Amino acid sequence: MPKNYQCFIYVTLRPSVLDPAGTAVESGLKQLGYDTVAGVRIGKYIELTVTAADETSAREQLDQMCDQLLANPVIENYRFDLHCQ
């Protein structure tokens, strides 16, 4: 019987890719007085549910979704967690 999986996907820029938004946020935090902040990187966080026969199939679907739409594999990495509901 198919099960629902709650999925949490984290998409981050590859370390070699510049992150201007992260740099701007870091500068903003420093101006607010948070002097010790460093290495700010901004990514995307996506929650969704998917129905699949088993966890392996759910993970395969998620991998394909990330490669096709949710992440840009040229400049971004992704990882995900999932929980059976």
Place this chain on the structure above:
Amino acid sequence: MPKNYQCFIYVTLRPSVLDPAGTAVESGLKQLGYDTVAGVRIGKYIELTVTAADETSAREQLDQMCDQLLANPVIENYRFDLHCQ
């Protein structure tokens, strides 16, 4: 002695707030053939490091950063994890 903490911050829209970007991504995934996808919500994922005397102080700084700059408390929730480096 101050320690460095690696922080992972998740900013999500409050459940009552509409998420047009999430709706668009869900529609895109369905068009690609992922018919069982539902409840897509898009948030922000922020990584940073902060230096603090102890974990309590690091958590306090992070709470303030989120309230002041990283999240909009009117429409967004946030949570974070941190690890001592």
